[in-house]
Amino acid sequence: MRRRVPSLIASRPTWRTVRLLAWASVVANVVIVVTGGAVRLTASGLGCPTWPKCGEESYVTHGELGIHGAIEFGNRLLTFVLAAVAIATLVAAVRARPRRSGPVRIAMALFLGIPLQAVIGGITVLTKLNPWVVMLHFLLSMVLVGLATLLVQRTGEGDGPARLVVHPMLHRLGLAILGLTAVVLYLGTVVTGSGPHAGDLDAKRTGLDPDRMSQLHADGVFLMVGLTLAMVFALAAVNAPAQARRAAVVLLGVELAQGVVGFVQFFTGLPEVLVALHMLGAGVTVVAAVRLVLALRVRAAELPEPRRPAVAAVPASAAVP
Template sequence: MGVALRRPSWALVHRLALASLATNVLLVLTGGAVRLTGSGLGCPTWPRCDSTSYVTRSALGAHGVIEFGNRMLTFVLAVVAVATLVTAVAVRPRRRDARLLALALFLGIPAQAVLGGITVLTRLNPWVVLLHLMCSLLLVAGSVLLVDRTGPQPGRRPRALLPGPLQQLVRGVLALVLATCYLGAVVTGSGPHAGDAEAHRTGLDPDRMAQLHADVVFLLVGVTLALVVVCAALAVPPAVRRAAGLLLGLELVQGAIGFVQYFTGLPALAVALHMLGAALLVAAATHLLLTTRERKPQLVPAAPRPVADALAAR
């Protein structure tokens, strides 16, 4: 007698999407730890850790352990991504958008691994490191999107809730968040935390880049504050108001951390918190954009009843 296999549910895909979000945020944090501890070349080659082993050895010391640990997190991400993709394909009813998102997150893992390898092989080229970070932040945004697409009403079509200009303002806020994170990474690439004592820097003036970064931060906070005020004045859904308020609060905390780290000589802990804040900002801005679209029920034709049921009804 065969054993019937239970088909996975969208609730399971939703939980896996949350796991993907958590692990991608964690990857940003551990990547920062690699740089801040000077462990960027703890494993001096790739894909091996050194010329003789794929795993770290005692000769590589603590730096090898830290760098190898960050590499191992990639395998955790891969397991979560594969499980998410397989489950999204197997679940019914089918959702093409969710499957494509799960596929994109899965493909992002080897892309990140290759970028990590190029980072090592180029001896921590700051522009490659920047690309590595931005790829992680985009995976965070994609994970938030998949969480939304697999939520309580995964089979419903989105409908815009805000007027066109306000919807564009929300999109602009997300674009400013990404620009702010990019410039923050450029500042880091010109500063002291290179990941290794011999790693090259961008050659850009750190003070000028920090000022440019701060200017964009002020613009972002101002635009987000305007969005919060407009949302309070208009009859927008409470979820949008809460998401805008949350984003503004995160921006203020992130800005405070940025000022503290700048005026205290860039202590490692403050920089690590700032990197974590960048991932949370991207997640919050993506969430804000998603709250501006309501899930509208789809019209699904009723399934035909068996002939016997139809006759009984007569």
């Protein structure tokens, strides 16, 4: 008698499960950005002075490293949580049926981004918090947030060809907003690398003028908000699908909230709480910008191959000589 495999093991995850795991990836990547900011804001960036070990003799923190060591080591531990979510997402995407190569490739990219992020984090420590490496560390996290957002969308739609639901010019405007979002994020990291909150009292700064970099960053924000406002009005004017109009309004709201936090933190001397809130807002902005671009098109279920009409066999007696 054949032994029955337990249903829990035999059953395969659904694409709804993969979608939930993709959302977990979005949240986990945003959270680790905020906790990484907490490491920097508490001057704990070198709480574990080496990598991959925390100290010269141990992979874990100990009493001599104090509270800074505990904070930095705690952030390192969260990388394992992030990796676990990425692995679960990839395994679920591979095992889900029907097979879908697009979402699997995105899940694989998310998974590969975690060890890459860990290596860059190690280089950050070994270079004593070089601000340019710290910027790369943050920007890669934003890329992973964007990829996880894309995976959420792809698991909830078909695999047919993408079809625009708006005029191509509006789609190009959406891409321009997304590209400008990336530029604004980069300029924001330059501002951070030029100002206080270096992560350690002895960490180097870029040497650039923080006020000038802040003004350049603000100019980018003004342009981004202006383009998004234009998108909101344009989508309303052409009576675009509700999903597109809603995504544009959400992005505009996130940008305005993020802008308010940015200006308040600048004029109040960069208090730690507002800086952390601004970092959270950066992750949310990426999610909203990616979702706007994705809301401008749809993917239907992939159409089956058309059946060819069957050709009746010709009897040998009827063959033409």
